[in-house]
Amino acid sequence: MNIENYIDQIVKNAKTASRSIASANTVTKNAALMYIADDILNAASSLKAENEKDIATAQKTGLSEAVIDRLRLTDSRIKGMAEGVRQIASLPDPIGELLQGYTRPNGLHIQKIRVPIGVIVIIYESRPNVTADAAALCLKAGNAVILRGGKESINSNIAIYKLLTTALEKAGLDASCIQLVEVIEREAIDYLLKADQYVDVVIPRGGEALIRTVVEKSTIPVIKHYKGVCHIYVDEFANLRMAKEICFNAKTQRPGTCNAMETMIIHEKIAPTFLPAVAKEFQDAKVELRGCNKTYNILPTIKKATDDDYHNEYLDLILNIRIVDIMDEAIAHIAKYGSNHSDAIITDNINNALRFTKEVDSAAVYVNASTRFTDGYEFGMGAEIGISTDKLHARGPMGLEELTSYKFVVFGNGQLRK
Amino acid sequence: MNIENYIDQIVKNAKTASRSIASANTVTKNAALMYIADDILNAASSLKAENEKDIATAQKTGLSEAVIDRLRLTDSRIKGMAEGVRQIASLPDPIGELLQGYTRPNGLHIQKIRVPIGVIVIIYESRPNVTADAAALCLKAGNAVILRGGKESINSNIAIYKLLTTALEKAGLDASCIQLVEVIEREAIDYLLKADQYVDVVIPRGGEALIRTVVEKSTIPVIKHYKGVCHIYVDEFANLRMAKEICFNAKTQRPGTCNAMETMIIHEKIAPTFLPAVAKEFQDAKVELRGCNKTYNILPTIKKATDDDYHNEYLDLILNIRIVDIMDEAIAHIAKYGSNHSDAIITDNINNALRFTKEVDSAAVYVNASTRFTDGYEFGMGAEIGISTDKLHARGPMGLEELTSYKFVVFGNGQLRK
Numbered sequence: 001m002n003i004e005n006y007i008d009q010i011v012k013n014a015k016t017a018s019r020s021i022a023s024a025n026t027v028t029k030n031a032a033l034m035y036i037a038d039d040i041l042n043a044a045s046s047l048k049a050e051n052e053k054d055i056a057t058a059q060k061t062g063l064s065e066a067v068i069d070r071l072r073l074t075d076s077r078i079k080g081m082a083e084g085v086r087q088i089a090s091l092p093d094p095i096g097e098l099l100q101g102y103t104r105p106n107g108l109h110i111q112k113i114r115v116p117i118g119v120i121v122i123i124y125e126s127r128p129n130v131t132a133d134a135a136a137l138c139l140k141a142g143n144a145v146i147l148r149g150g151k152e153s154i155n156s157n158i159a160i161y162k163l164l165t166t167a168l169e170k171a172g173l174d175a176s177c178i179q180l181v182e183v184i185e186r187e188a189i190d191y192l193l194k195a196d197q198y199v200d201v202v203i204p205r206g207g208e209a210l211i212r213t214v215v216e217k218s219t220i221p222v223i224k225h226y227k228g229v230c231h232i233y234v235d236e237f238a239n240l241r242m243a244k245e246i247c248f249n250a251k252t253q254r255p256g257t258c259n260a261m262e263t264m265i266i267h268e269k270i271a272p273t274f275l276p277a278v279a280k281e282f283q284d285a286k287v288e289l290r291g292c293n294k295t296y297n298i299l300p301t302i303k304k305a306t307d308d309d310y311h312n313e314y315l316d317l318i319l320n321i322r323i324v325d326i327m328d329e330a331i332a333h334i335a336k337y338g339s340n341h342s343d344a345i346i347t348d349n350i351n352n353a354l355r356f357t358k359e360v361d362s363a364a365v366y367v368n369a370s371t372r373f374t375d376g377y378e379f380g381m382g383a384e385i386g387i388s389t390d391k392l393h394a395r396g397p398m399g400l401e402e403l404t405s406y407k408f409v410v411f412g413n414g415q416l417r418k
Numbered sequence: 419m420n421i422e423n424y425i426d427q428i429v430k431n432a433k434t435a436s437r438s439i440a441s442a443n444t445v446t447k448n449a450a451l452m453y454i455a456d457d458i459l460n461a462a463s464s465l466k467a468e469n470e471k472d473i474a475t476a477q478k479t480g481l482s483e484a485v486i487d488r489l490r491l492t493d494s495r496i497k498g499m500a501e502g503v504r505q506i507a508s509l510p511d512p513i514g515e516l517l518q519g520y521t522r523p524n525g526l527h528i529q530k531i532r533v534p535i536g537v538i539v540i541i542y543e544s545r546p547n548v549t550a551d552a553a554a555l556c557l558k559a560g561n562a563v564i565l566r567g568g569k570e571s572i573n574s575n576i577a578i579y580k581l582l583t584t585a586l587e588k589a590g591l592d593a594s595c596i597q598l599v600e601v602i603e604r605e606a607i608d609y610l611l612k613a614d615q616y617v618d619v620v621i622p623r624g625g626e627a628l629i630r631t632v633v634e635k636s637t638i639p640v641i642k643h644y645k646g647v648c649h650i651y652v653d654e655f656a657n658l659r660m661a662k663e664i665c666f667n668a669k670t671q672r673p674g675t676c677n678a679m680e681t682m683i684i685h686e687k688i689a690p691t692f693l694p695a696v697a698k699e700f701q702d703a704k705v706e707l708r709g710c711n712k713t714y715n716i717l718p719t720i721k722k723a724t725d726d727d728y729h730n731e732y733l734d735l736i737l738n739i740r741i742v743d744i745m746d747e748a749i750a751h752i753a754k755y756g757s758n759h760s761d762a763i764i765t766d767n768i769n770n771a772l773r774f775t776k777e778v779d780s781a782a783v784y785v786n787a788s789t790r791f792t793d794g795y796e797f798g799m800g801a802e803i804g805i806s807t808d809k810l811h812a813r814g815p816m817g818l819e820e821l822t823s824y825k826f827v828v829f830g831n832g833q834l835r836k
Contacts, residue, residue, distance in 0.1 A: 019779075104796070104797075104798055201809075201810055216637055219633050222639070239832075246834065249834040358441055361437075361536070361825075362825065363826060364826040366828045366829075370834050370835050372834075373828065378835070396826050405809040407781060408797070408813075410787055412788075415786075416663060416667040416788050417668075
């Protein structure tokens with residue numbers, strides 16, 4: 001097969017399908033989603049059989065246990081996948097929403113109406129459940145989607161993808177509304193990223209290197225989901241009991257997530273009292289601590305943090321600690337090392353709280369709460385395609401509304417421009 | 419001067435300045451804008467003197483009269499430039515607007531707040547007035563801006579730019595909030611387009627070739643202002659008198675604008691009555707007509723339209739005419755040849771009107787009005803940076819709000835993720 005022609009056919013099919021799905025009504029889209037959910041549950045054993053092939057290859061090629069775990073489809077994950085799709089069906093349909101409507105002095109009536117984006121490419125790592133999640137979200141928002149999953153999950157993805165297209169056909173929708181790139185060659189991505197005549201946006205999920213490559217190669221707009229290097233600044237006016245609980249939660253509740261804390265910044269006035277107690281709790285929970293020189297003076301047994309450490313998204317039980325003289329230093333540290341994802345201040349002082357929320361330039365800025373809440377469900381949006389670290393179009397959790405655009409519809413009765 | 423270092427310094431200055439301008443209050447920003455307006459008026463004669471140098475070079479290098487006209491700063495254009503900046507000062511400040519605010523079941527209070535984008539690069543053609551307009555819009559929306567104008571207008575731009583930075587300083591703002599790239603080498607753009615660590619968005623204005631180059635080279639998100647290939651479809655149920663007036667207005671009122679009509683599509687049922695009358699009116703106004711075969715049968719003296727003609731943004735007194743059997747053909751023509759800018763239907767039939775507004779995928783879709791209204795002022799937004807033909811972030815006229823992003827500010831009292 002010629003990969004260039006293959007991708008060319010996929011993007012053209014997607015463009016055509018995007019026109020019909022854009023005007024599909026909610027009942028039809030929800031029917032397709034419910035078929036998807038049912039079919040996933042019914043096909044559990046065959047999905048697991050296909051998944052076994054991927055697992056076997058992964059074990060043969062010596063992939064890490066963490067990767068293999070993400071790859072694995074268990075009964076509970078299959079149930080979760082179906083449940084996720086059902087929840088997306090239950091969310092309100094964003095399409096057709098009137099965002100603004102007003103009449104101009106000359107009588108022109110202008111409506112700003114929410115419409116689908118069109119054709120979306122999603123590039124993701126080897127988590128087969130994303131195949132169903134991402135497809136369902138794009139479908140509900142009236143978009144055609146082209147999925148490109150990690151090659152390690154190719155058999156699982158193809159098995160899920162077959163269910164998706166069957167469900168679309170049962171609901172009377174164009175099967176090309178959801179397409180999977182079934183060739184695993186990297187070349188396929190290169191062709192996809194140049195198809196700017198047909199594709200409206202690319203959303204890459206995965207490691208920094210992948211996202212950087214996509215940004216460099218793509219002539220299509222990219223919404224980036226970069227890493228989360230999240231900070232909590234414990235202010236001199238913090239409630240120290242609350243600070244300890246929040247920092248512990250933000251680091252340990254699920255360290256492998258992008259909204260987990262990677263660096264704790266402490267005001268030097270409270271460091272001598274706060275640090276030893278919180279450090280003990282972290283160490284009891286097997287969290288490795290790495291500190292600045294001032295931290296090291298209080299905790300002489302820990303490692304020193306390097307510049308690279310402060311830039312690092314550990315996604316693991318490792319924590320940097322830095323002590324600062326004043327809040328400005330904390331804000332400057334976050335500006336330098338952070339990834340504009342989620343950052344928090346713990347304080348009882350309203351001036352510091354408000355200054356922090358204004359000056360820290362992150363998608364989510366918290367006062368007296370754990371950074372772990374940056375998430376579509378926790379923000380009340382429902383399922384999300386990811387957390388955007390970009391400032392254009394979508395910032396923070398990207399749910400259904402962030403998968404839409406708008407158009408102006410203008411009604412007149414003969415108006416001419418003078 | 420080493421251009422790479424020069425650009426590196428500019429983007430770093432912009433990033434630093436973006437932090438201070440983001441939290442500048444409205445009074446300060448408006449004061450700077452009013453200084454700019456006053457200073458432009460006061461400096462009229464020196465601006466004209468600098469502009470004369472550009473005009474002289476342009477004449478020597480044999481640039482077209484149209485280009486030289488765009489380049490020229492007259493007293494009335496200088497007055498218009500000052501007036502434009504004053505109007506931007508009078509617009510409401512978009513920054514700090516609470517877009518959403520709600521409390522989650524766990525007590526977390528979430529605010530979605532409008533914030534500046536950060537650092538904006540504007541690349542534009544040789545129209546010196548854009549230097550003041552674009553700078554004023556970005557400033558009011560709390561952004562730092564880097565301007566790169568056409569090299570033909572470099573002396574005019576530098577003269578205007580000096581006024582801008584003086585005004586910023588008088589208002590107590592960082593002069594680096596507005597920077598002009600003063601070197602005319604193309605290389606400077608290449609370095610700018612790779613500065614994704616410092617710049618948040620690039621907005622290119624100008625020809626298709628320039629925009630295409632920017633898209634291909636940039637690792638920074640680009641908001642495109644492509645051409646406007648605008649259509650009016652005169653339906654079989656059109657009020658023909660209204661149709662004639664609107665089509666005439668959309669083609670001739672200002673043919674050099676992106677929202678002028680380039681192709682008129684006519685339902686064949688009304689073509690024999692409508693076409694001769696409207697054609698005469700166009701020909702009397704020196705509009706050259708180019709038609710499809712069916713048009714040619716009715717108007718045998720006109721040129722035939724080629725496929726290239728249908729793709730073309732003439733910006734001139736030339737009009738394509740196409741006759742269609744059914745509305746579907748009109749919609750398909752617009753999908754194939756249009757640029758998703760502005761398209762209109764003239765009809766008294768509500769079903770056709772609604773179907774057209776749903777299925778035509780353009781930034782602005784009109785019923786019974788001229789396409790010439792796609793414009794920030796006409797839509798009630800005030801001044802605009804341009805008309806986006808993209809579907810992400812901003813679509814259609816880009817005013818102050820479209821030069822902003824948002825952040826989530828979350829207030830808690832000790833919430834932990836479970």
